[in-house]
Amino acid sequence: MRSIQESLITRLKIPTRKGNKVLIRRCTNCGNTRNPPRTYCNICQGTDFKDLVFGPKGEITTYSSSYKRKATDTQRFFGNVRLFSEDGKDSIGVGGIFDVQSIDELEIGQKVELLPDERYNIFKLVED
Numbered sequence: 001m002r003s004i005q006e007s008l009i010t011r012l013k014i015p016t017r018k019g020n021k022v023l024i025r026r027c028t029n030c031g032n033t034r035n036p037p038r039t040y041c042n043i044c045q046g047t048d049f050k051d052l053v054f055g056p057k058g059e060i061t062t063y064s065s066s067y068k069r070k071a072t073d074t075q076r077f078f079g080n081v082r083l084f085s086e087d088g089k090d091s092i093g094v095g096g097i098f099d100v101q102s103i104d105e106l107e108i109g110q111k112v113e114l115l116p117d118e119r120y121n122i123f124k125l126v127e128d
């Protein structure tokens with residue numbers, strides 16, 4: 001059963017970020033991916049995993065902006081990005097914020113790059 005209330009005990013005590021790349025694990029038995037990585041597979045209960053690395057290259061799949069209560073409030077831009085593996089054949093969807101000044105700079109399908117940060121997924125726009 002998939003649950004967000006899954007025990008914290010099954011979380012791996014390893015960083016899920018390495019610079020500007022995201023680390024996730026794929027079950028070698030059934031192919032299920034776990035993000036964040038866990039000690040076991042929630043589909044087949046397998047414990048044998050292969051580490052996969054995604055990023056920093058990706059493209060925007062959705063975006064939006066925060067609500068401004070006052071004109072002086074800082075507006076933030078966030079959304080989802082499809083991050084690609086190094087060979088570009090595999091991808092995962094991750095959420096994060098965009099390092100831009102206006103929502104007009106964002107477009108679905110636009111190329112982005114994950115910035116190195118230990119806590120947040122911050123994306124900057126890149127040219128093709």
Ligand SMILES: [Zn+2]
Binds near residue numbers: 027031
């Ligand atoms: Zn499995």
